[in-house]
Amino acid sequence: MMVNLISDTVTKPTEGMLRAMWAAEVGDDVFREDPTIRHLEEKAAALFGHEAAVFCPSGTMTNQIAIKVHTRPLDEVICDEMSHIFQYEVAGYAFHSGVGVNLIRTENGILNAQQVEAAIKPRYDWLPVSKLVVLENTCNKGGGSIYAIEAIRAIRQMCLRRGLAMHLDGARIFNALVETGDSTTDIGAEFDSISVCLSKGLGAPVGSLLIGSQDFIAEARRVRKVMGGSMRQAGYLAAAGIYALDHHVERLREDHQHAHLLADALQDLDWVAGIRKVETNIVIFDLKGDLMAASVLENLSKKGVKASAFGPQTIRFVTHLDVTRAMIDNAITALRSL
Numbered sequence: 557m558m559v560n561l562i563s564d565t566v567t568k569p570t571e572g573m574l575r576a577m578w579a580a581e582v583g584d585d586v587f588r589e590d591p592t593i594r595h596l597e598e599k600a601a602a603l604f605g606h607e608a609a610v611f612c613p614s615g616t617m618t619n620q621i622a623i624k625v626h627t628r629p630l631d632e633v634i635c636d637e638m639s640h641i642f643q644y645e646v647a648g649y650a651f652h653s654g655v656g657v658n659l660i661r662t663e664n665g666i667l668n669a670q671q672v673e674a675a676i677k678p679r680y681d682w683l684p685v686s687k688l689v690v691l692e693n694t695c696n697k698g699g700g701s702i703y704a705i706e707a708i709r710a711i712r713q714m715c716l717r718r719g720l721a722m723h724l725d726g727a728r729i730f731n732a733l734v735e736t737g738d739s740t741t742d743i744g745a746e747f748d749s750i751s752v753c754l755s756k757g758l759g760a761p762v763g764s765l766l767i768g769s770q771d772f773i774a775e776a777r778r779v780r781k782v783m784g785g786s787m788r789q790a791g792y793l794a795a796a797g798i799y800a801l802d803h804h805v806e807r808l809r810e811d812h813q814h815a816h817l818l819a820d821a822l823q824d825l826d827w828v829a830g831i832r833k834v835e836t837n838i839v840i841f842d843l844k845g846d847l848m849a850a851s852v853l854e855n856l857s858k859k860g861v862k863a864s865a866f867g868p869q870t871i872r873f874v875t876h877l878d879v880t881r882a883m884i885d886n887a888i889t890a891l892r893s894l
């Protein structure tokens with residue numbers, strides 16, 4: 557039995573999702589004539605208590621559009637050193653927006669208000685202008701770590717006082733919310749813009765949403781167009797997103813239970829050096845001595861378990877919709893037999 561723990565992006569549409577896609581009513585969304593996309597955008601905006609949303613091909617695009625709309629060239633974005641916008645988006649902040657990044661180093665990718673305020677630059681001709689704070693919840697490289705709503709509120713109050721905008725990279729925001737019990741509107745109230753991935757734990761094949769005010773999203777639509785991200789009859793994809801929001805949020809808890817089972821099993825293995833605290837669907841662990849991730853991954857793959865290296869001696873497992881309890885049991889058996 558194969559189990560793919562490489563990422564929560566590897567899921568395939570379920571039968572119910574495919575039926576919803578098949579039945580979608582579509583039109584040309586460049587003319588705003590796709591009723592299914594309009595429905596998804598209105599649903600997402602309302603869910604987070606904002607005015608509007610725009611459907612995009614990827615979370616990289618929604619993040620990059622947000623940075624572009626919130627900043628001008630020579631500004632800077634304050635974020636954690638582990639954040640996706642810095643690590644995995646090809647330095648798009650520089651390419652698309654002509655801005656710099658002001659990085660904060662933490663243990664797990666979770667910032668506090670003191671750290672962010674200390675990073676804000678004074679206004680001098682020779683310094684970039686600190687304009688935008690980006691928080692990532694959950695933080696991927698931080699091991700799927702979660703922000704407490706109180707920490708977000710403290711950063712928000714400080715940013716309002718200091719005149720900085722806030723964007724949420726919420727690629728996995730629902731993984732955080734099912735754990736904390738905070739509502740989507742609780743989170744929505746603390747940010748000027750929010751990016752949500754439908755193609756991660758929610759199990760849609762493609763798509764992300766950028767959510768914000770009417771004016772912000774109007775500008776975001778123009779930036780999406782210039783990036784080449786406006787789509788035509790993409791209602792078939794939006795239908796998958798609507799289905800995912802309706803059916804795949806609560807079940808994320810199951811992925812988190814599976815991640816805990818994997819972490820518990822790793823705990824007992826004498827070749828594992830340390831496991832990052834498991835909070836959601838991501839398990840990151842280090843290897844002892846001179847054991848390399850590449851060789852462990854090769855041996856695991858021979859036993860039907862696929863995962864990815866997160867450093868020369870670090871491995872990441874991600875649980876998701878297409879991983880069953882039986883597959884987790886098999887993966888644990890494989891780990892114990894290495």
Ligand SMILES: *Cc1c(COP(=O)(O)O)cnc(C)c1O
Nearest residue numbers: 614615616617640692696725727
């Ligand atoms: C996956 C991810 C994104 C966006 O990725 P795409 O593959 O471009 O959709 C953004 N932020 C985080 C934290 C992610 O994990």
